[in-house]
Amino acid sequence: MKNTLLIIIVATLGLMGCQKNNSRGFSTLIGVVQDGSVPQDQRDLIDADLKNLSELNLGNIPAQDLQIVGVGSFQGPELVNWFKTRVRYIVGESFDYENAASIVGNLYYRPQVFSRVTPTEEILASNSLTTIMVNLGAALYRYGKQNSEILTLDVGGQTIYVKSPRVGVIQIGEGLFSAWSVRNAPKDSRANSLIRLSVFFHEARHSDGNGDNVTFPHAMCPDWHDYGGNYSCDSHLNGPYVVDSIMLRNLRSACTDCSNTDIQTFKAFQADAESRLLPNSVYGDIRAEQIP
Numbered sequence: 001m002k003n004t005l006l007i008i009i010v011a012t013l014g015l016m017g018c019q020k021n022n023s024r025g026f027s028t029l030i031g032v033v034q035d036g037s038v039p040q041d042q043r044d045l046i047d048a049d050l051k052n053l054s055e056l057n058l059g060n061i062p063a064q065d066l067q068i069v070g071v072g073s074f075q076g077p078e079l080v081n082w083f084k085t086r087v088r089y090i091v092g093e094s095f096d097y098e099n100a101a102s103i104v105g106n107l108y109y110r111p112q113v114f115s116r117v118t119p120t121e122e123i124l125a126s127n128s129l130t131t132i133m134v135n136l137g138a139a140l141y142r143y144g145k146q147n148s149e150i151l152t153l154d155v156g157g158q159t160i161y162v163k164s165p166r167v168g169v170i171q172i173g174e175g176l177f178s179a180w181s182v183r184n185a186p187k188d189s190r191a192n193s194l195i196r197l198s199v200f201f202h203e204a205r206h207s208d209g210n211g212d213n214v215t216f217p218h219a220m221c222p223d224w225h226d227y228g229g230n231y232s233c234d235s236h237l238n239g240p241y242v243v244d245s246i247m248l249r250n251l252r253s254a255c256t257d258c259s260n261t262d263i264q265t266f267k268a269f270q271a272d273a274e275s276r277l278l279p280n281s282v283y284g285d286i287r288a289e290q291i292p
């Protein structure tokens, strides 16, 4: 059973490598738990990122941006509340989901048939296979739903039931701190922290949705696209890459102490995110489904 789980999820995520999972958990300032598999240097950076999130106080956010993200304002407490509804655990690159996940029952609930192929939930650095971030909880939820199985996952010293795309388990990789950052700037710079937060908001949108658009899966980019043939595009006007671009744009505007290089990096990542929205995209329902 585990082999099947592994093969299917590897096919879904393209993940490789399994190491022993440290099951301890560390609570962040805002209550999101970091699993023991997150290396301490990364854990310290994420702690600081989430503290920065809680202290944001941004005004003049366009109403459309608020509506697309699904948040009332860009004030710290409001953003934290939105975030914690969608992200509850952060695990490291070595987190062994095959070992941590168990099938504990059958799902007596008829899932809707998917009209799209199961997508990758991974963000990859454009020229390498470096993992930046994966919504592992959403991928496991889709796996369970497609196979009519109820899964549990051992994470952060707890066992959780995977009964909603909002189970909220996010895996981070080294690429988050290297490939997806301002070149030659310290990992703990204000700009790099804000850029990482925008990636977290992208992944958080994968915790949303119901029916056919559960987890807001990426669409295959057409042949003419830079990412042609990869599931690296969006067909939703409120999909993960749009959320990403909204965060990058507003966080950049608020970064008064960012250098010119920082700002150019924000703009480059924003342009990349915007390029992934396909023509004829539509709004998806962000309300999350839940197995009773």
Ligand SMILES: [Zn+2]
Residues within 6 Å of the ligand: 121, 122, 123, 202, 203, 206, 218, 240
């Ligand atoms: Zn994504």
